[in-house]
Amino acid sequence: MTSGEPATLAPDTVIPPAGVVRRGVLGALDLLLDARSNGRSAAVDRSVLADLDATHRVLRLPPGLRIEWLGTAGFRLEMDGTVILIDPFLSRRSLSDTLLATSVHADTELVRRLIPRADAVLVGHCHFDHAVDVPELARLGATVYGSASVQRLLGCHGLADRAVRVDPGATYEVGPFTIRFVPSRHSKLLAGLAVPSGGELTCESLDGLSSSSYRCGQVHGIHVEVAGTTIYHLGSADLVEDAYTLGPVDLLLCCIAGRSVTRDFTPRALSTFAPRTVVPHHLDDFFRPIDAPMGLSLNIDVAGFVDDVHRFDPDMELRTLVPFVPHGTVPAAR
Numbered sequence: 001m002t003s004g005e006p007a008t009l010a011p012d013t014v015i016p017p018a019g020v021v022r023r024g025v026l027g028a029l030d031l032l033l034d035a036r037s038n039g040r041s042a043a044v045d046r047s048v049l050a051d052l053d054a055t056h057r058v059l060r061l062p063p064g065l066r067i068e069w070l071g072t073a074g075f076r077l078e079m080d081g082t083v084i085l086i087d088p089f090l091s092r093r094s095l096s097d098t099l100l101a102t103s104v105h106a107d108t109e110l111v112r113r114l115i116p117r118a119d120a121v122l123v124g125h126c127h128f129d130h131a132v133d134v135p136e137l138a139r140l141g142a143t144v145y146g147s148a149s150v151q152r153l154l155g156c157h158g159l160a161d162r163a164v165r166v167d168p169g170a171t172y173e174v175g176p177f178t179i180r181f182v183p184s185r186h187s188k189l190l191a192g193l194a195v196p197s198g199g200e201l202t203c204e205s206l207d208g209l210s211s212s213s214y215r216c217g218q219v220h221g222i223h224v225e226v227a228g229t230t231i232y233h234l235g236s237a238d239l240v241e242d243a244y245t246l247g248p249v250d251l252l253l254c255c256i257a258g259r260s261v262t263r264d265f266t267p268r269a270l271s272t273f274a275p276r277t278v279v280p281h282h283l284d285d286f287f288r289p290i291d292a293p294m295g296l297s298l299n300i301d302v303a304g305f306v307d308d309v310h311r312f313d314p315d316m317e318l319r320t321l322v323p324f325v326p327h328g329t330v331p332a333a334r
């Protein structure tokens with residue numbers, strides 16, 4: 001016994017290791033998330049999601065375009081055989097595992113099973129729930145477009161040649177898709193005061209790339225034009241109005257997580273992008289496996305977002321998607 005330890009413990013006293021205590025506390029958070037997904041406000045949100053579900057309300061898309069929500073901020077777009085992904089996040093862990101893991105990387109088997117091929121991956125910011133699977137998709141052949149932090153992440157995996165560091169003034173062509181990146185802003189999720197894991201990503205070694213090592217980096221909104229339709233992906237619930245000059249969009253893929261800390265987020269986003277149709281995303285609990293039934297993010301209040309949209313414009317079209325249910329023309333067999 002060392003001099004720092006108490007001398008009067010009963011013989012049957014069990015002191016759990018610190019790691020077990022931490023896991024116990026965080027495990028309680030896992031249970032809290034599950035409880036939230038089954039509570040009464042979740043039932044209201046689920047009924048709103050079902051009512052606006054694009055499987056029974058048409059999501060107007062040009063012939064040949066296929067769009068699929070991958071959960072969280074992830075989307076897959078396909079046209080004429082070209083596949084682009086935006087912020088895909090498949091390799092999920094429980095909240096406790098995410099916080100305790102010293103190294104957070106893609107589940108390579110899962111990624112290869114669910115998204116075997118993509119031509120390009122567009123990354124709006126470098127937090128783990130937007131970027132963790134990106135190196136693996138690059139390894140499978142995709143070109144990655146994103147910030148300096150995203151480029152550095154690829155470099156850490158020996159994939160620097162797969163990364164394009166984007167310039168907001170530039171236009172990128174990927175098959176039939178024309179893509180532009182617009183400077184944007186991340187919501188200050190830490191009590192409205194700060195962005196979690198802010199700053200630029202650095203990775204001295206891949207072993208030490210924990211969830212909080214995935215630094216946000218520069219944030220971009222992503223403007224996609226295809227077959228005469230415009231789509232804008234907002235991956236976090238804030239924006240820089242002055243940076244956006246591309247005109248009204250057909251579809252606004254609108255992150256709704258964390259919007260409560262951003263002043264007037266919904267009316268500001270709707271007046272800036274003037275969308276025909278709003279598709280809310282980043283509303284699911286991403287601390288459960290991708291193939292488990294969808295849970296809802298803590299305090300997401302989908303119903304409140306729909307009210308905000310209709311307060312701004314009672315006729316605004318809203319559609320919700322179900323993860324991995326594609327919409328639009330199913331391409332012919334390849």
Ligand SMILES: [Zn+2]
Nearest residue numbers: 125127186236
């Ligand atoms: Zn983020």
